[in-house]
Amino acid sequence: GLVWEEHEEEVDVKMQDSIPVFTEDVSRKIISDPDKPMNFLLEGDNLHSLYLLKKTHKNLIDVIYIDPPYNTKNKEFKYDDTFVDDTDGFKHSKWLSFMSRRLEVARDLLAPDGMIFVSIDYNEQAALQTLMNSLFGEDRYIGTFLWNKTSTAPSLSKTIRHKYEYVLAYKKANLSIQLYGGETEGGDVPLLNGSNNVSQLNVPKSSIEFRIPDGLYAKGQYDGIELLEDINVKDGQADLDVVKMKGQFKWQQSMLDQEIEKETFLLIKSKKMSVRFQRMNKSVKVPSDIISKTEVGVGTNEEAKKEIENLVPGVKFDYPKPVSLIKYLIQMATAFKKDATVLDFFAGSGTTGQAVVELNELDGGNRNFIIATNNENNIAEEVTFERLKNYSKGYDVVNKTKQVLFEENLTFAKLKKVSEVLEKMEKVVADNEGKFDSISKVLDGTRMQVIGEFSKKSTSKGKNINLKYFKTDFIPRTVEEDESLTDELLDHVKEMEELEVGVDLATSQQ
Numbered sequence: 001g002l003v004w005e006e007h008e009e010e011v012d013v014k015m016q017d018s019i020p021v022f023t024e025d026v027s028r029k030i031i032s033d034p035d036k037p038m039n040f041l042l043e044g045d046n047l048h049s050l051y052l053l054k055k056t057h058k059n060l061i062d063v064i065y066i067d068p069p070y071n072t073k074n075k076e077f078k079y080d081d082t083f084v085d086d087t088d089g090f091k092h093s094k095w096l097s098f099m100s101r102r103l104e105v106a107r108d109l110l111a112p113d114g115m116i117f118v119s120i121d122y123n124e125q126a127a128l129q130t131l132m133n134s135l136f137g138e139d140r141y142i143g144t145f146l147w148n149k150t151s152t153a154p155s156l157s158k159t160i161r162h163k164y165e166y167v168l169a170y171k172k173a174n175l176s177i178q179l180y181g182g183e184t185e186g187g188d189v190p191l192l193n194g195s196n197n198v199s200q201l202n203v204p205k206s207s208i209e210f211r212i213p214d215g216l217y218a219k220g221q222y223d224g225i226e227l228l229e230d231i232n233v234k235d236g237q238a239d240l241d242v243v244k245m246k247g248q249f250k251w252q253q254s255m256l257d258q259e260i261e262k263e264t265f266l267l268i269k270s271k272k273m274s275v276r277f278q279r280m281n282k283s284v285k286v287p288s289d290i291i292s293k294t295e296v297g298v299g300t301n302e303e304a305k306k307e308i309e310n311l312v313p314g315v316k317f318d319y320p321k322p323v324s325l326i327k328y329l330i331q332m333a334t335a336f337k338k339d340a341t342v343l344d345f346f347a348g349s350g351t352t353g354q355a356v357v358e359l360n361e362l363d364g365g366n367r368n369f370i371i372a373t374n375n376e377n378n379i380a381e382e383v384t385f386e387r388l389k390n391y392s393k394g395y396d397v398v399n400k401t402k403q404v405l406f407e408e409n410l411t412f413a414k415l416k417k418v419s420e421v422l423e424k425m426e427k428v429v430a431d432n433e434g435k436f437d438s439i440s441k442v443l444d445g446t447r448m449q450v451i452g453e454f455s456k457k458s459t460s461k462g463k464n465i466n467l468k469y470f471k472t473d474f475i476p477r478t479v480e481e482d483e484s485l486t487d488e489l490l491d492h493v494k495e496m497e498e499l500e501v502g503v504d505l506a507t508s509q510q
Helices: 010-014 046-056 091-109 125-136 253-261 301-311 323-334 351-363 376-393 412-431 437-456 483-498
Strands: 018-024 039-043 061-066 110-120 141-148 164-171 188-190 199-204 208-210 215-217 231-234 242-247 265-268 275-278 341-344 368-373 466-476
Touching: 018 046, 039 046, 039 351, 039 376, 046 091, 046 368, 046 466, 061 091, 061 323, 091 110, 091 125, 110 125, 110 323, 125 141, 125 164, 199 253, 301 323, 301 351, 301 376, 323 351, 341 351, 351 368, 351 376, 368 376, 376 466
Parallel strands: 039 368, 039 466, 061 110, 061 341, 208 265, 341 368
Antiparallel strands: 018 466, 110 164, 141 164, 188 275, 199 242, 215 231, 265 275
C-alpha cells in the first residue's frame, strides 16, 4: 500500500473552533420548473461541503464524478493557498493527504449501489488507484477508462505524446452493477465458438430459419454443426417440430430457451450449417475501456473550451472536460436509475450540472445534481453559476438587442465585436443628429443582419434547472453560549429543514 505523511490543512484548523454551515444566497436562486428536482451549488472549500453533506446525504448519493487537481507541478494544485511544484519535498504526500481526506467522506456519501468516477492523468494515476484500493477495497475496483482528451497531442515531447487521460471507476459495495454502454443494433451473430465444449441444442421449428435451397439434408456432420436427424427444408422451414443439433455453441439449452422467449431466432444461411442467432430487440452493450469520438461520440478538451466560451464569454480554462464525457459516464451508471443524485465536489465551471440536465432531456430522466467549488478568482459566482444560469435561460447575453444561445460553429467573439462597433457608430450618429442620415440607414440594415445571424444560430428554449446557491459560512462552536448568535443559528437550522433534513448544528463535530 501507500505510505505518506498526513498533512493538516487550514480547513481542519478552522473547524477546531468553528462549525461550517450552509447559507443560501437567495439572489441566485433559479426556479425553471417547480415540479422538477432541486439542484444545489455549494460555494466554499469542498472538504467543508463534504462534511456538511455527510450530515444530510450519507448513503444517498448515487454517482460521484470528480476532476481533481492532477498534481502536474504546473501551478495547478494548491495546498493551503500555496502552489505545489517540484521544489516541494512533500509534493506527493500533500496530494495524497488532500485526496484521501475527501475520498474517505465521498465513500461514506455513496449509496450501497453507488459508483464513483475520478479523472486523472499519468502523474498520479498509479498512486490514486492504490489509494482508492485502500479506501474502497480492491474488489470494488470496476476498471479504468481511457478518454481521448485531444485530437492534437503536443508534439514537443521527446518521449510520449499523451492523447489519453484516465477515468478510474469504483463501486461502494460488492454488489452486481450493470453498466450501460449503449445498445446493440439488429443483425445476426454467430452462435458457434470454437473454444467451447460440444453440446446439444433442441430448437423449436418456429425458432429456426433456413435460408438455403429446399431439399433433404441428411443427418451427420457438417462444417458448422452435426444434425442428429434428417430434415427436409421447404420455404425456409424444417419438417420436424424440433431440430436437434450438436456443436460448440455459445449457449446452453437454458440460455437458448430464455432467448426464444424474447423472440430471438436462429439462422442457417449456407449448406455448411453454420448456425447464427438474431435478436428482435436491441440489447444493452457493455462499455469498452476506450472513450472517444469515434467509439461513443465523446468530445475532447478542444470541444469543452468552446462549450464554456459559448455560455460564459471570455472565460479561459486550460483543460476543461466536455459535457459529452460526463454525460456518458453518468448515463453509464444511471441508465436504469433515472432519478439518481449526482455529486461533483470539484465542480470547476459546472460541466457536471449541465451534463445532468442534458441527460435528463435525452432520456426523460429526473436526476438532480449537487456541485461544490471554492470561489477562488470568483469562479463559483462568475463562472459556475453564470454558466448554469445562462444555460437554464437558453441563451447568452451578447448585446442589449438580442440574447441567444450559440451553437459551436458560430464565431461568438466576431459577432460580439461587430455588435460593439455598431454601438459606437450608432452613438456617433445619435450625437450628430441629422448629419448622418444615410449612414444611419446603413447601420440599421447592418444591425438587423447581425441580429439575423444571432437568430439563425440560436434557440430561445430554456432548460429545466432548479438551483439553490449556498455559501459555506462558520459559526463558533460555543454558539450556544453566545445569545447574540441565537437567531442566526435558528436561521441556519431552518435552512437545513427546508432541505428536508433535521441537523443539530450546535453539537455537530464535523
